Amino acid sequence: MSGIAHDLSHRLADRAEAVCRHYLSNGRREGRYWLVGDIRNTPGRSLFVRLQASAKGPAGKWTDAATGEHGDLLDIIRGSSGLTDFADVADEARIFLSLPHPEPEPAAPRRCVTPAPSGSVEAARRLFAMSQPIAGTLAETYLRRRGITLLHGTGNLRFHPRCYYKPDDGPTESWPAMIAAVTDLTGRITGVHRTWLAPDGSDKAPVDTPRKAMGNLLGSTVRIGVPDSVMAAGEGIETMLSLRQVLPSMAMAPALSAAHLAAILFPLRLRRLYIVRDNDPAGDGARDMLIERANAQGIEAIPLSPALGDFNEDLQRLGIDTLRTGVRVQLAPEDVARFMSLPP
Numbered sequence: 001m002s003g004i005a006h007d008l009s010h011r012l013a014d015r016a017e018a019v020c021r022h023y024l025s026n027g028r029r030e031g032r033y034w035l036v037g038d039i040r041n042t043p044g045r046s047l048f049v050r051l052q053a054s055a056k057g058p059a060g061k062w063t064d065a066a067t068g069e070h071g072d073l074l075d076i077i078r079g080s081s082g083l084t085d086f087a088d089v090a091d092e093a094r095i096f097l098s099l100p101h102p103e104p105e106p107a108a109p110r111r112c113v114t115p116a117p118s119g120s121v122e123a124a125r126r127l128f129a130m131s132q133p134i135a136g137t138l139a140e141t142y143l144r145r146r147g148i149t150l151l152h153g154t155g156n157l158r159f160h161p162r163c164y165y166k167p168d169d170g171p172t173e174s175w176p177a178m179i180a181a182v183t184d185l186t187g188r189i190t191g192v193h194r195t196w197l198a199p200d201g202s203d204k205a206p207v208d209t210p211r212k213a214m215g216n217l218l219g220s221t222v223r224i225g226v227p228d229s230v231m232a233a234g235e236g237i238e239t240m241l242s243l244r245q246v247l248p249s250m251a252m253a254p255a256l257s258a259a260h261l262a263a264i265l266f267p268l269r270l271r272r273l274y275i276v277r278d279n280d281p282a283g284d285g286a287r288d289m290l291i292e293r294a295n296a297q298g299i300e301a302i303p304l305s306p307a308l309g310d311f312n313e314d315l316q317r318l319g320i321d322t323l324r325t326g327v328r329v330q331l332a333p334e335d336v337a338r339f340m341s342l343p344p
Helices: 003-013 016-023 073-081 086-097 121-130 138-145 237-244 258-262 281-296 311-318 320-328 333-339
Strands: 028-030 033-036 047-050 062-064 157-165 173-183 189-196 211-215 230-234 251-254 272-276 300-304
Touching (some): 003 086, 016 073, 121 211, 157 189, 237 251, 281 300
Parallel strands (some): 230 251, 230 272
Antiparallel strands (some): 028 033, 047 062
């Protein structure tokens, strides 16, 4: 950490709670910590900021239990303000601290950034870093048009307004896209999934292959919510978010394909796994393989089947009450009380 960053971080730590109240206004104080969904100020409880120095560490340090990310209050300012350059983050911190802007230093030689190889893990991480939270974007419009309105804990979903799309033949195009981080069990990004969208967010983009993934996906998933002793895993992002409309506190793990679903890695605390299958032969094969793998590790595996092709189709065509009824009878009785959202 540079001297400037260290000085600003130290000054911010002295006002840790004030920083959190200003930049993480959707959170709340609980004991010695400030709890919120993520550094982008999403409502939730998976990120916790230490407000007072203790034997566990200095004030201002934070950890996101959902992703494994950690950092200091400069990172909080960067994430919540949507900034990318350190100079802009430092300026914002000085404004908050009411500090004068320092005298300009001689310009450093322009650093040449080496392009990441196409389709690589590094390219995936850079794309995710360049994207923005989905709130108020076409990605949110797209999901809401599919009946998905509960979007808490979706920090691994972002939006890019001009994401490159390369057809099999023809020049490269750019379309708006929903960008999903694919992470391993530690929360480390190993790839991303792109869903290209129509310019108004009403549907997927009119291209030959509107969904593509890149990076290393085997064993990893898009993680929505914090996995505990019970979680659900399935193929599509929209399918799993549809299930979450009636199971809002259960962690979901879209694996993006039947083959990757069969190969997901299990969190250490997992004791019951709901396997969300699509109504097709590939879904049946993934379900059977995943049941065998889970049982071998002492994990109870319970299939969840839609009435139609998938749970998003159930949600859109049959309605949320019918979806809730269909899911309820397939859950373990104790999970109905623990996870199911009941109608008002």
